[in-house]
Amino acid sequence: MSNALKVQPDLQFVKDLQDVGGEDVKKCYQCATCSVVCPLSPADNPYPRKEMIWAQWGMKDLLVNDIDIWLCHQCGTCSTQCPRGAKPGDILAALRNMTYRNLVKPAAIGRWMSKGMYLPLLIAFPALIFGIIWLIRAAQLGTFFPLVDGEVIYGALFPGDFTIDPLFGLTALFVIITFAVGINTLIKGWNKTVKKTFVLGYKKPTLTQAIIDVVKNEIINHAKFRKCGDEPEDDDKFKGHLTLFYGFVCCFIVTSIVAGAHWGGKLIPFLAPIGHTPMALWNPVKLLANVGAILLLIGLTLLTRRRMNLDPKTSNSSFYDWYLLGVIWVIALTGIGAEVLRLAGAPAFLCYFTYYIHLVSVFMMIAYLPWSKLGHLVYRTTALIYARYVGRLPIDEELVKQDNIYIV
Template identity: 55%
Template sequence: MSNTVKVQPDLKFVKELQAVGGDSLKKCYQCATCSVVCPLSPADGPYPRKEMVWAQWGLKDRLVNDIDIWLCHNCGTCSDLCPRGAKPGDLLSALRNMAYRNLAPLPIIGKLMSSSAGLLPLAAIPAIIYGIIWVIMAGKVGSFLPTFEWNALDHSWVPVADGDIIFGGLFPGDYTIDPIFMVVFAFMIWGFYAGVRNMVKAFDAQPKTFIVGRKEEPCFCSCLIDTFKHEILNHSQFNDCNDDHSDELDQKRAGGHRMLMFGFVALMIVTGVVATGHWGGWLLRTLGITGLGDIVSAIGHTPMPLYHPIKLLAFVGAGLGIYGLVALTKRRVNLDQAKQSSSWYDWYLIVLIWTIFLTGVGAFLFRVMGVALLAYPVYYVHLITVFMMLAYLPWSKLGHLVYRTVALSYAKKIGRIPMGDDK
């Protein structure tokens, strides 16, 4: 006698799923073309056909615990070849969008991140914080658009009439920029910690796969290293998504993601050197090692001359980032909306990163040209957008940097997908 399985559809879940990008899932009539053509889908329990079934039936519990939604790299092949225009690729994107909303704590942030209506209150938080700092510092230095000169004795910027535009003079790093971003960074880490914990706990219900010839289950750490080596540094799965029928924009997609990633890495190194030089020099001077402290401070002292190696690295990072953004934006703009759609999450992320890079470059150019009327407001917007990117990262599409990395590593650990070296 067969066992009876009780199906409890969640119609509210279906409506929410349609609202975040899965609006065409009802068109699916289960031909399985999507699973057949997917270059990444495993032969055992392939996706996205089963996800289409579960979504149509409103099986929320199965979908929210499904590791396969993170294995898809959204190349769009399944949606391009779907004979009914059901857009299975969009469904998997929509499921990830729902995961961003609910994995991390404070679901109110996820709800605000899910539509343009929530953008204003999210942006208002850093705008108010840095607006108050601007007003207070303007009262202290005597101008909303001040210029400064460096006081080597006090290691501080002094406002003068005919000085230089110095962002650190109006927004001092010691007690405005650095403390705020340290709190933001800690908040982001907490959000990711809770989100990853919830995700791994849900994955524990995943069946393990027996792989012939596999001696023992690898540890999670080795799987994580393998994921960094292949999927992150080499973008192997992005490359695997391409085939002989991929157009030029799809073929450049992996390169665009990789250049943007390297751009961020370069800028992170620049930020790290500046912070280490500033606080390292302060610590050494506090300990009485004045000479070495001054040398360390000089390494990270800003603004740096244009020929400084760290400044040159910043230029390289900005160039790589903009190149990657151009490639990704061009592909997104040229998508055939009848086959593959772009959601609010997609455009929010692209516009936010564009704003970060353009305001960063713009603030630098206006500072060098001495246009304080533009330099300070552009830098103010830059602070707001960087704050938004970091603080809300666990609830945004960019959160896949962490969630997908963990999911890919976990999938390798349980044998759902092979290790990169075994392909």
């Protein structure tokens, strides 16, 4: 006689899941339609059916170590086809939201990121930091709105050497360390739970090759986003994510060039002019920055339109979704606004206030990154690399027919 399985449900976990976008989890009656229609789910041990039953039962320990919640790209096909309206795609998104919230310390930030009522706190911290910098500089300069030769120069009020660069540098270091802790926690859990699938003729890649494959196929080309879904809004999701991604790439390159040339110029003088700001509009670095800003606006427009047009019967939008879109919108609009206002000769107070809001929003995106939905850039990429490395991949149908699959 087989041993009975003792299940100890975590009822608070179920309630928390419902609070962050998984309110329809109890509608599932395990028909497995979601796993059948998913274009990405592996033939062996597919998702999201098992995640649905685990979520209903409050089996937190299984879900927190489940790699498949990260391999899902939330195309919505499973939710559209679900006969009960249980919205499996939203459940997996909610599970990711809960993971963001609890994966790393300090846990308070994770709690604040989960509900709109805490948004004022998330804004207040960077607003206070940059407000203090503004007050100190104003006291030093004798004015709140300094002009250099009659021109607004943002570096005069928020100088890079002893305010912006050290502050964002330390913040970035904190985020990197936090992500490293989170990745280590995830991998330890996956090592215990992920089944390794091997196919005859399948050559297990090295870790380096797995990284290269994921970067080339999943990040640069967004192959899985392209494969997901066949509705018009799915096309908006693919194009929106891809455009937004390359907009951020452009902005990252520009920031790296400016900061690298500025600090490198202290050792190698001829580099200093490269990072000098403000730059002329025809400067290649400035042109790249403006291209990045335009790409951000296009991507944001596509993703916002998609989310606004989602059928509430098949998909919900959580605070995590709108928080991320909102912050990036503010970053893009205030970044462009600060440039346009300065070039147009707008009043100094309007220019500086716009730039202040821009700094606050950029800090919010970077400092809270490990707890926000944008954290999937790191966690999902890690999951994709791990899955490819161990063979946790969708299996070709012909190989399935030939029974050339071994699971360990």
